[in-house]
Amino acid sequence: MKLDTSKKILIVGLGLMGGSYAQALTDLGYEVGALARRQETVNYAKSHGLIRHGETEVREAYVGQFDLVVFALYPHVLLDWLGKYQQYLKPGALLTDVTGVKGRVVYAVQDILRGDVEFIGAHPMAGREVSGVENADKSIFRKANYIVTPTAANTEEAIDTCMELGRTLGFARISRLSPEEHDDMIAFLSQLTHCIAVTLMVCRDTEHMAAYTGDSFRDLTRIARINDEMWSELFMENREALLSQMDLFAEKFAVLRDSIDRGDTAAIRDMMRLSTRRREYFDK
Amino acid sequence: MKLDTSKKILIVGLGLMGGSYAQALTDLGYEVGALARRQETVNYAKSHGLIRHGETEVREAYVGQFDLVVFALYPHVLLDWLGKYQQYLKPGALLTDVTGVKGRVVYAVQDILRGDVEFIGAHPMAGREVSGVENADKSIFRKANYIVTPTAANTEEAIDTCMELGRTLGFARISRLSPEEHDDMIAFLSQLTHCIAVTLMVCRDTEHMAAYTGDSFRDLTRIARINDEMWSELFMENREALLSQMDLFAEKFAVLRDSIDRGDTAAIRDMMRLSTRRREYFDK
Numbered sequence: 001m002k003l004d005t006s007k008k009i010l011i012v013g014l015g016l017m018g019g020s021y022a023q024a025l026t027d028l029g030y031e032v033g034a035l036a037r038r039q040e041t042v043n044y045a046k047s048h049g050l051i052r053h054g055e056t057e058v059r060e061a062y063v064g065q066f067d068l069v070v071f072a073l074y075p076h077v078l079l080d081w082l083g084k085y086q087q088y089l090k091p092g093a094l095l096t097d098v099t100g101v102k103g104r105v106v107y108a109v110q111d112i113l114r115g116d117v118e119f120i121g122a123h124p125m126a127g128r129e130v131s132g133v134e135n136a137d138k139s140i141f142r143k144a145n146y147i148v149t150p151t152a153a154n155t156e157e158a159i160d161t162c163m164e165l166g167r168t169l170g171f172a173r174i175s176r177l178s179p180e181e182h183d184d185m186i187a188f189l190s191q192l193t194h195c196i197a198v199t200l201m202v203c204r205d206t207e208h209m210a211a212y213t214g215d216s217f218r219d220l221t222r223i224a225r226i227n228d229e230m231w232s233e234l235f236m237e238n239r240e241a242l243l244s245q246m247d248l249f250a251e252k253f254a255v256l257r258d259s260i261d262r263g264d265t266a267a268i269r270d271m272m273r274l275s276t277r278r279r280e281y282f283d284k
Numbered sequence: 285m286k287l288d289t290s291k292k293i294l295i296v297g298l299g300l301m302g303g304s305y306a307q308a309l310t311d312l313g314y315e316v317g318a319l320a321r322r323q324e325t326v327n328y329a330k331s332h333g334l335i336r337h338g339e340t341e342v343r344e345a346y347v348g349q350f351d352l353v354v355f356a357l358y359p360h361v362l363l364d365w366l367g368k369y370q371q372y373l374k375p376g377a378l379l380t381d382v383t384g385v386k387g388r389v390v391y392a393v394q395d396i397l398r399g400d401v402e403f404i405g406a407h408p409m410a411g412r413e414v415s416g417v418e419n420a421d422k423s424i425f426r427k428a429n430y431i432v433t434p435t436a437a438n439t440e441e442a443i444d445t446c447m448e449l450g451r452t453l454g455f456a457r458i459s460r461l462s463p464e465e466h467d468d469m470i471a472f473l474s475q476l477t478h479c480i481a482v483t484l485m486v487c488r489d490t491e492h493m494a495a496y497t498g499d500s501f502r503d504l505t506r507i508a509r510i511n512d513e514m515w516s517e518l519f520m521e522n523r524e525a526l527l528s529q530m531d532l533f534a535e536k537f538a539v540l541r542d543s544i545d546r547g548d549t550a551a552i553r554d555m556m557r558l559s560t561r562r563r564e565y566f567d568k
Binding site: 125126127144173175177190192193194195198202205211212214219222225228229236243249253256261265269271274278280281 | 409410411428429431457459461469470472473474476477478479480481482483484485486487488489490491493494495496497498500501502503504505506507508509510512513515516517519520523526527529530531532533534536537538540541544545547549552553555556557558559560562563564565566567
């Protein structure tokens with residue numbers, strides 16, 4: 001499927017991410033429809049030019065017209081939705097998602113799916129510390145990464161279309177990983193960092209500390225302002241990978257702690273030099 | 285002592301911080317001199333208008349002319365310097381420093397100091413990931429915090445002058461803490477965060493991960509690019525306070541880990557809601 005503007009696109013779930021997808025695609029001339037739980041959400045998205053039309057009831061006459069369906073839902077809601085409504089989908093439709101964990105989602109979806117539609121997982125690595133359609137903002141995709149996570153069940157054509165969607169949305173880097181590689185990477189790069197930020201923030205009552213706080217504490221805790229419903233579910237859906245990254249971090253942290261306790265300046269400096277060298281990869 | 289421009293100011297140590305102090309004060313019309321280890325450093329600072337004059341030898345005829353002396357040295361170097369050269373200081377001179385730890389420095393200095401000069405500790409909470417006089421930049425003081433850490437040995441007049449110095453340099457917030465309060469705060473807000481960033485960066489070889497890295501990992505590791513000589517010394521000088529903050533963090537991190545392991549979503553969400561609430565203090 002070539003992703004030209006004759007293709008109709010349905011966004012299921014109009015939160016921050018669904019709303020931002022809708023905005024980017026509508027602005028490019030696509031006919032974008034949406035399903036949302038609340039009528040006010042649909043009204044907001046229409047009146048702000050994010051979508052052409054939208055509904056709150058899932059009807060075959062509506063759902064059956066779309067060539068591409070983007071599920072911007074929590075993982076468990078996505079599986080429920082497909083269980084109930086997949087018979088409404090247009091034959092040949094391509095389905096994708098925005099979920100931040102892949103292994104537990106992609107195979108489960110592909111297992112239950114009709115043979116004449118195709119689901120391919122994708123993870124747009126973009127976000128904000130706020131949620132809801134009223135914070136939708138397609139500029140969050142600029143400079144961000146978009147990862148497509150195909151399995152053996154996917155066709156090369158669908159993979160191409162899904163990567164094209166990432167480029168169309170305006171992502172800076174599009175890449176392809178297996179669901180397992182993705183989840184390991186995300187456990188380390190994203191979920192572990194959120195665990196650390198949350199932990200830092202619950203350690204002490206910091207209200208009176210704002211006057212003494214430099215950039216480093218602010219940087220490390222920016223993501224401590226977190227959507228607890230979404231992130232707790234993401235943690236649960238990627239539990240083993242996350243636990244193993246948390247254990248790795250705790251182990252290395254204990255090594256540093258013991259070096260400080262022993263006064264082993266050489267060991268501390270070795271760690272710091274390694275971290276300095278490795279951090280340079282990210283400045284490029 | 286009123287900090288008017290008739291006062292001559294000596295900066296001992298022309299690194300990033302000493303150079304930035306020199307730049308700010310020279311630009312305001314003060315006569316700023318400097319002592320540096322290398323002649324090239326003095327030449328650079330003079331030719332770039334950071335100082336009016338500077339030397340590499342410590343001579344009484346030079347040192348004895350200054351009313352205010354700012355030590356921008358590593359802690360152990362500061363004590364060595366005073367042990368050798370304090371007899372050269374002008375009677376009535378006010379001395380201050382820029383060191384990031386206070387308890388181990390301030391009392392040690394005050395213990396060995398002549399009775400006719402006064403030392404008062406200060407911590408300019410500003411910095412960059414780069415070092416050296418060629419990176420000196422007075423704009424790092426804007427929006428930053430400046431903490432004065434007097435002891436019972438200090439006069440109110442000296443405390444006032446030292447706080448005035450912070451305002452003169454352009455710091456956004458000037459505050460006053462005991463050396464012990466300062467070190468506890470800094471162990472948590474600054475040293476612990478550097479330990480976390482370094483640990484994150486040594487966990488895995490992340491070179492191939494740059495394409496998958498979102499803002500959160502970049503934010504949490506910005507300070508992993510670190511001056512290992514300076515920070516290992518700061519860690520050692522504040523060892524007990526830092527270890528106790530590291531232990532507190534490790535304990536709370538283990539609580540989160542166990543909640544994830546048990547699948548206790550309610551406990552995870554409670555932590556996240558607390559972290560979200562507390563993080564809001566820092567957005568103001």
